[in-house]
Amino acid sequence: MKLPIVAYGDPVLRQRTEEIDEDYPELKQLIDNMFETMYAANGVGLAAPQIGLPIRLFVIDASPFGEDDEDGPGDPTAKDFKRVFINPILVEENGEKWAFSEGCLSIPHINEEVSRKKDVVINYLDENFEEQEESLTGLAARVVQHEYDHIEGKLFIDKLGPLKKAMLKSKLDNISKGLVRVSYKMSFPQQKKKR
Incomplete structure (x- = not known):
């Protein structure tokens, strides 16, 4: 089932999230719905x-970054990178910082260069609640860092300078008001207040 994606401005995007356990209600269905929503x-x-x-869970399928496109070869680290991360802990962020244009489904039509460290080590539980620890690099590491920020109540726009943030303010305000066209279902915080 496709779920509505919460838009910028909703307080849930700024919350630090809670850990879950194996008894979390309908977890398998939730994970399936999250993948379906993401793909849609x-x-x-x-x-x-x-x-x-507000729970410590995210899903990733970075395989589109692994495919060659007109801009050149894809990132092989992303090619088969499909994972479920439950209660993750970002153990390390290492390497040179590198810039890459990031976007976010909760902040549609805004893409900005964000600098992040190239390598990460992350500890997490997979969908079977088995503990995993992975060292990641390149785009796989970047997507993990981006999603990890979400469960810490942070957004990629927080990494932008004050001038860039000021330039985006009206676009961000419009997103939270629902004054944006997207091809997927969204939930807008300022439309909720009107009800």
């Missing part, structure tokens, strides 16, 4: 706060 919106990652749930 042409995303490569989706965190639980983006569907209104």
